[in-house]
Amino acid sequence: MSTVELAITAASRERVGFLPSLAARAKDVVVMTRRNLVHILREPMQLSDVTVQPVLFTVLFVYVFGSGMSLPGGASYTAFVLPGLLTMNLVTSSMGTGVGLAQDLSNGMVERFRTLPMWRASVLVGRTVADLLSAAVCSAVVAVVGLAVGWRPGHALLSVLAGFGVALLFSYALAWATACIGLLAKEPESAMSVGFVVIFPLAFVSNALVPTLHMPSWLRVIADWNPVSSVTASVRDLFGNPNPLPLHGSWPVEHPLGAALIWSVALIAVAAPFASFLFRRRTTD
Amino acid sequence: MATHPVIEAEGLVKRYGGVQALAGLDVTVEKGTVLSLLGPNGAGKTTAVRVLTTRTVPDCGSARVAGYDVVAHPAQVRRKIGVTAQDVTMDGLLTGVQNLQMIGELSGLSRRDAARRARELLERFDLSEAGGRVAKGYSGGMRRRLDLAASLVASPPVLFLDEPTTGLDPTSRAEVWGVVEDLVAQGVTVLLTTQYLDEADRLAKRVVVVDHGKAIAEGTPAELKRSVGGARLHVTLSAHASRETVVPALAPYVTGDPLLSEGGRQISAPVNGERGLATLVVRALDAAGLLVDDVEVRQPSLDDVFFALTGQPVGEETGEEVAA
Numbered sequence: 001m002s003t004v005e006l007a008i009t010a011a012s013r014e015r016v017g018f019l020p021s022l023a024a025r026a027k028d029v030v031v032m033t034r035r036n037l038v039h040i041l042r043e044p045m046q047l048s049d050v051t052v053q054p055v056l057f058t059v060l061f062v063y064v065f066g067s068g069m070s071l072p073g074g075a076s077y078t079a080f081v082l083p084g085l086l087t088m089n090l091v092t093s094s095m096g097t098g099v100g101l102a103q104d105l106s107n108g109m110v111e112r113f114r115t116l117p118m119w120r121a122s123v124l125v126g127r128t129v130a131d132l133l134s135a136a137v138c139s140a141v142v143a144v145v146g147l148a149v150g151w152r153p154g155h156a157l158l159s160v161l162a163g164f165g166v167a168l169l170f171s172y173a174l175a176w177a178t179a180c181i182g183l184l185a186k187e188p189e190s191a192m193s194v195g196f197v198v199i200f201p202l203a204f205v206s207n208a209l210v211p212t213l214h215m216p217s218w219l220r221v222i223a224d225w226n227p228v229s230s231v232t233a234s235v236r237d238l239f240g241n242p243n244p245l246p247l248h249g250s251w252p253v254e255h256p257l258g259a260a261l262i263w264s265v266a267l268i269a270v271a272a273p274f275a276s277f278l279f280r281r282r283t284t285d
Numbered sequence: 286m287a288t289h290p291v292i293e294a295e296g297l298v299k300r301y302g303g304v305q306a307l308a309g310l311d312v313t314v315e316k317g318t319v320l321s322l323l324g325p326n327g328a329g330k331t332t333a334v335r336v337l338t339t340r341t342v343p344d345c346g347s348a349r350v351a352g353y354d355v356v357a358h359p360a361q362v363r364r365k366i367g368v369t370a371q372d373v374t375m376d377g378l379l380t381g382v383q384n385l386q387m388i389g390e391l392s393g394l395s396r397r398d399a400a401r402r403a404r405e406l407l408e409r410f411d412l413s414e415a416g417g418r419v420a421k422g423y424s425g426g427m428r429r430r431l432d433l434a435a436s437l438v439a440s441p442p443v444l445f446l447d448e449p450t451t452g453l454d455p456t457s458r459a460e461v462w463g464v465v466e467d468l469v470a471q472g473v474t475v476l477l478t479t480q481y482l483d484e485a486d487r488l489a490k491r492v493v494v495v496d497h498g499k500a501i502a503e504g505t506p507a508e509l510k511r512s513v514g515g516a517r518l519h520v521t522l523s524a525h526a527s528r529e530t531v532v533p534a535l536a537p538y539v540t541g542d543p544l545l546s547e548g549g550r551q552i553s554a555p556v557n558g559e560r561g562l563a564t565l566v567v568r569a570l571d572a573a574g575l576l577v578d579d580v581e582v583r584q585p586s587l588d589d590v591f592f593a594l595t596g597q598p599v600g601e602e603t604g605e606e607v608a609a
Contacts, residue, residue: 112368
């Protein structure tokens with residue numbers, strides 16, 4: 001064993017000022033984001049959420065559903081469904097945030113974090129930022145597979161990018177919501193099962209895979225007000241893909257982009273502080 | 286010597302549901318010394334460490350670490366402490382290097398300093414080779430060493446070690462002891478909890494014996510041993526001897542009635558522990574015509590101390606272990 005100075009007086013660890021500065025908090029978020037990215041790369045389940053699943057969903061829905069689906073006005077099902085598959089993939093993979101946080105709380109790592117002079121909430125922010133980056137990868141996979149099976153955006157690049165932006169903003173908001181589920185759950189497994197119960201109806205009772213036109217009217221009301229429908233519809237509009245509308249649309253159907261943005265911002269405004277509150281409560285005794 | 290307490294706790298009380306984890310614990314640790322909290326499982330040692338490391342707020346009482354109140358200024362306290370918890374707290378999906386580097390950065394080191402420090406510590410703890418592998422695959426001893434290294438990343442002036450050698454093999458224990466002695470030599474203040482009396486005896490300047498959330502005795506290891514009485518003489522004779530022969534021969538050297546067993550082959554008696562005692566005893570027995578196989582003057586161990594104080598040996602459960 002070499003002799004290493006174990007107890008040097010560490011001037012470098014004194015942070016500027018008494019309260020951790022914004023820069024120190026940003027650094028903590030970067031460190032925690034990097035940690036979670038390593039997790040995603042090392043956990044086959046999490047990695048497949050953003051790689052295998054989007055490929056599988058896209059191919060399955062385009063070829064299986066697409067073979068028997070005729071849209072009003074004879075629009076292409078591939079062009080219709082791809083924006084829906086984008087939101088659906090992002091919605092289902094958003095559950096990873098909640099499950100990951102529940103796992104963090106179930107092992108001793110958070111105990112260690114609590115003894116460090118770090119910004120406590122960076123555990124949450126770092127997690128959601130890492131998941132946003134993996135959601136971006138997921139979106140790219142959907143787009144590439146979409147192009148391979150014949151999907152073409154009808155609008156210019158900037159508008160298409162805006163479409164991805166709207167979808168990713170919503171997935172970021174939803175990540176905060178599943179974070180709350182993860183922080184409320186006692187075990188990672190229960191976070192997973194509660195998540196499915198919430199996420200699956202959210203993803204499917206929407207206009208993502210079929211137009212809401214022919215749904216029974218009670219179901220159509222739910223589907224039309226579902227934020228996933230607003231997000232999908234605005235992505236379709238921004239991509240320049242077909243977006244069949246009911247004759248008498250409700251407000252979110254008439255204003256999909258506004259509704260998508262309001263839903264996303266409102267969800268972050270409610271879920272992020274609530275998640276921070278839950279995290280503080282879980283890590284205080 | 287001027288007192289300069291780095292850790293001061295007064296009247297700490299903490300209840301978890303129906304379990305009284307701490308019932309008015311006082312602890313003071315002087316700068317650059319080791320204080321050991323000694324006690325069985327469930328005595329409240331871990332809860333005391335959790336309060337002092339800002340992870341738990343006490344119901345009553347107050348504590349200061351490195352000059353900062355643990356309740357009012359937890360962030361300042363966290364900049365001064367290193368903690369090795371009882372359960373290993375490593376990220377199993379990160380490598381050894383990544384774990385230490387992450388903890389360094391979260392402690393305020395730059396990325397480069399954290400990386401340099403991680404490499405130094407891995408070398409110091411014989412983990413250089415394993416440093417590139419994920420921590421999930423480490424053996425128990427390797428994980429403990431990594432955990433200890435993690436608590437030293439930011440070179441903290443105050444160190445809390447909660448049962449740092451539980452479950453370690455003798456070699457690894459000796460290594461950990463060596464590290465603690467090095468740190469203290471460099472001026473680090475250490476609070477160490479343990480169930481092992483030899484560990485407290487070896488490392489601690491002062492020992493606080495904890496039971497049911499309270500200090501039931503405090504002092505240097507030597508003081509505590511003295512408090513249960515002096516040394517004892519143990520003699521094994523080659524052949525049986527009668528009480529009438531043994532007692533007069535030993536009378537000048539013992540402070541109480543000798544105890545004879547195995548038909549008078551084994552003798553045990555309280556003594557003063559003066560210099561040359563064993564020689565004097567052997568001469569006296571020889572003069573009485575007795576052959577001596579073995580003679581030992583044994584100082585009381587901390588085991589004896591704990592038994593005398595609580596009426597039960599260390600290591601026996603005295604209550605529910607408080608996990609939270």
